[in-house]
Amino acid sequence: MNLFFSRCGLGVCFVLGFALSSVAVDALVPERLKLEWFESIADEVDVVFLGSSHVFRQIDPVIFDQERQLEPGLRAVNLGAPGMTLAEEMYLLERVLAKSTAHLRWCVVEALPAELQMKNAEVNDFGKRRVEWHGFHVSMFLLAEVLRSDQVWAEKWSLFQRHLRHAVMHFFHIGEGSEWLAKTIRGEGLAFSNPSVFGQGRRGYVPLEMSTADENALKQREEFLQDPRLLWGARPHLSKEGDGGPPSPLQSRMVQAMEEMAQERGVRLIWWLHPNLDRLSGWRQLAKAGQIQLIAFDDIERYPQFYKLRWHFDPYHLTRKGAEKMTVLLAHEFQELTQALPQ
Amino acid sequence: MIFTEFRFLGFFLLVFGVHWLLRGLRARKIWLLMASYVFYAAWDWRFLSLIMGSTLVDYWAGMRIHDASHEKSRKAWLRLSLVANLGMLGFFKYCDFFLHSAASLLQSVGFDPHLPTLGIILPVGISFFTFQTMSYSLDIYYRRLEPTRSLLDLSLFVGFFPQLVAGPIVRASDFLPQLKRLPRFADVSWQPALFLFLCGFIKKACISDNLAPMVDGYFADPSAWSVGAAWIAIPAYAVQIYCDFSGYSDMAIACAAMLGYRLCLNFDGPYLAMDIRDFWRRWHISLSTWLRDYLYIPLGGSRGGEWATQRNLMLTMLLGGLWHGASWNFVVWGGLHGVALALHRTWSKKKPSFSLPAIEPVVSIAFTFWFVCVCWILFRAQNFADAWHGIQAFAFLQSPGTQTLPLSWFLLFAVLYLAHMLAAKLRHREQPLRVPNWAFAFAYGVLFALSFAFMRVDHPPFIYFQF
Incomplete structure (x- = not known):
């Protein structure tokens, strides 16, 4: 019995050392710059935008604030980042809510497809972000969803392993130290520390222009200008597709979890559908059922301007001018919707 | 499966746990051999046959070398072991290299030989386990070692997973005696x-x-x-x-x-x-x-x-x-x-006698x-x-x-x-x-x-x- 207790004691010592060290590393590892920035100005923010490059590149919080009734001293901020997924939005929402003050009232979240899949690369910034958003709650949620999903067991196991791997990497901060060391020696800034993500007005918005576009975006633009049929093809396509069909069980549960999370902190979520080229399933039906508040811009009859060639930088993003006009419209729709909601 | 991967940690914890739970010496050795083969198969299961083949050849050759009464036949059995091991190593590791080198040499003197390279995959750890098996036969030949009559022991000596793919190159005289006694948990430092x-x-x-x-x-x-x-x-x-x-x-x-x-x-x-x-x-x-x-x-x-x-x-x-x-x-x-x-x-x-200590x-x-x-x-x-x-x-x-x-x-x-x-x-x-x-x-x-x-x-x- 004594031996048993002595071994348990050693186990406790090991766990204690491991946990203390992990906590210390956790405190040293910075969060993504936009979250740290949000924390520093949380007292001034009443609206937060979350989403992919559709948000990051197209929603200008300065214009948004000009177009709505605003209490003095408050403002909106754009926390969008290219390639964001619904799961990443879930994690960011959790972090934003944890850092927010009572002033935060609205969170405009881009309606994105709900997926359990992830691409393989882990060494680039997208990969790093994926590790970052595998926080405890998001990981637990996704792991449970993988087990619940109706995929074949081999696929389930592979997905489960990948999410678990990311969660472990997040929890143990795997690679953070080596990246810090390498970048310190090279005299470079850490990942997520590039101040260009704030844009000119320091609101987190960077319009898509020749000067701000990266290599991929420029290539995409070139292809688009040579062959804009992708955009024109969306026209008949979107008119025919109706409401996009019912939400997937994963989508419903994710949305519900996010809504509940926000509700607990007294924040309301407004879901926003970007003028996509395809109709994303589920969102309209969720709105119809009263489960979410939705602003849908993928309505070609109502917003034909979003599908005009001259407003587009590439098939998926608007030009700066297009983005500004869209922000104005979004502000109006937002104002209308939020005023109609019971306080 | 790399030692620094989490799946290796999982694999090792399983092997470790079952190993110490098993009471019998033979059961433990069978378990370790199975684990070793699974570990190797995680790289490429097809090459397990090489390890098994190499083990069988040296098991057999080792006994024949020991039992042979004439020096000539002892040498013949040793030669068989060396040819098998070096042949395997030569084919998988050096075949393309020698073909390529021969082609370059012939080209340099004006021929155009068109020798094809075979694109042979190099089995992981082949240089290590062939050296181990060769040392076994050589030690028996030099009468430094008695051959083991247990195929299980020899298989574990060749395939023991910690050292299987990158050494250390273990000597049979060091390892085989260890397989004769039951390791005790309390003896581990x-x-x-x-x-x-x-x-x-x-x-x-x-x-x-x-x-x-x-x-x-x-x-x-x-x-x-x-x-x-x-x-x-x-x-x-x-x-x-x-x-x-x-x-x-x-x-x-x-x-x-x-x-x-x-x-x-x-x-x-x-x-x-x-x-x-x-x-x-x-x-x-x-x-x-x-x-x-x-x-x-x-x-x-x-x-x-x-x-x-x-x-x-x-x-x-x-x-x-x-x-x-x-x-x-x-x-x-x-x-x-x-x-x-x-x-x-x-x-x-x-060396001159002066020095600067x-x-x-x-x-x-x-x-x-x-x-x-x-x-x-x-x-x-x-x-x-x-x-x-x-x-x-x-x-x-x-x-x-x-x-x-x-x-x-x-x-x-x-x-x-x-x-x-x-x-x-x-x-x-x-x-x-x-x-x-x-x-x-x-x-x-x-x-x-x-x-x-x-x-x-x-x-x-x-x-x-x-x-």
Whole structure:
């Protein structure tokens, strides 16, 4: 019995050392710059935008604030980042809510497809972000969803392993130290520390222009200008597709979890559908059922301007001018919707 | 499955748990053999047949060598074993190399031979397990070892997973007797084993893997880098390959120790070597002693006069170089070490009597390290042209390149060198360092968490897996 207790004691010592060290590393590892920035100005923010490059590149919080009734001293901020997924939005929402003050009232979240899949690369910034958003709650949620999903067991196991791997990497901060060391020696800034993500007005918005576009975006633009049929093809396509069909069980549960999370902190979520080229399933039906508040811009009859060639930088993003006009419209729709909601 | 991967940790915990739960010796050995084969099959299950085939040939040949009454038939059975093992190694490792070299040679004298390369996949660890099985037959032939009558024991000796893919090259005379007795949990020295595992993990995952991108960048085009960069990147490769290989060895020895088995020491502070002979006493000890016992000494060793000794040294080192990889770079690398060993032998005999005791060790260590680094350029460079650019920069301080590397790397090297010295000191202490168990467990937890933070997110394979 004594031996048993002595071994348990050693186990406790090991766990204690491991946990203390992990906590210390956790405190040293910075969060993504936009979250740290949000924390520093949380007292001034009443609206937060979350989403992919559709948000990051197209929603200008300065214009948004000009177009709505605003209490003095408050403002909106754009926390969008290219390639964001619904799961990443879930994690960011959790972090934003944890850092927010009572002033935060609205969170405009881009309606994105709900997926359990992830691409393989882990060494680039997208990969790093994926590790970052595998926080405890998001990981637990996704792991449970993988087990619940109706995929074949081999696929389930592979997905489960990948999410678990990311969660472990997040929890143990795997690679953070080596990246810090390498970048310190090279005299470079850490990942997520590039101040260009704030844009000119320091609101987190960077319009898509020749000067701000990266290599991929420029290539995409070139292809688009040579062959804009992708955009024109969306026209008949979107008119025919109706409401996009019912939400997937994963989508419903994710949305519900996010809504509940926000509700607990007294924040309301407004879901926003970007003028996509395809109709994303589920969102309209969720709105119809009263489960979410939705602003849908993928309505070609109502917003034909979003599908005009001259407003587009590439098939998926608007030009700066297009983005500004869209922000104005979004502000109006937002104002209308939020005023109609019971306080 | 790489030792630094989480799935290896899971695999090892399972093997470890079941191993100690099983009561019988035979059951444990069967379990370990199964685990070893699963471990190898995780790379490529098809090549399991090579390990099994090699084991069967040497099991059979070993008994025949022992039982044969005439020297002629003993030799014939030994030849069979050597032909089988070297044939397998030659086919899988050197076939394409020799075809390619023959084609180049014929082309250079005006023929156009069109010799096809076969594109043969190199089975992981083949150089290690064939050397182990050969040493078994050779030891029986030299009457240094009784053959085992247990196929299970021999299979486990060849396939034991901690050392299967990258050594240490274990001798049957060391390992087979260990399989005769039941390991006891209480006999395991847990602190040293766990500490060694963590050291190996840190060496591989935190040091070697983190140096790799810088070293790879340099060796992608050595001519583009300045002399200063060469003086950072080349020693960095020396550190990388040492930490990579000795890290694997440490983890292998530690895993075996945690299962109750003892593997031989493979590295002993090689960059503290005072001369090149000393270096080979400290670097990849299991290979250098193998080459000494089964190649250098059978060739005549130092028994046949000065010239014959130098020839034997050269041949041993050339073949040692070729063992590392099917490329002329490795042969020249071995050749350079051979020349250095021969020169050192001559120098030690004719060394002038004066000495400067205070600085001699420092100068000796620095010069040996510098020479070893020059040789590593050949080991790492993709071709002779790249190697020559590296050697020009590192040895002759000439380079057309302008790209530089931050000098802060030197600070890191200084810290690593101190750790290297400290580790060697600790290893040679008469009384092993004892720490209270609770403090050890706590420090282990702290270091483990920190090593996770400093490991790379991808898991590059061990460099020596390609050999």
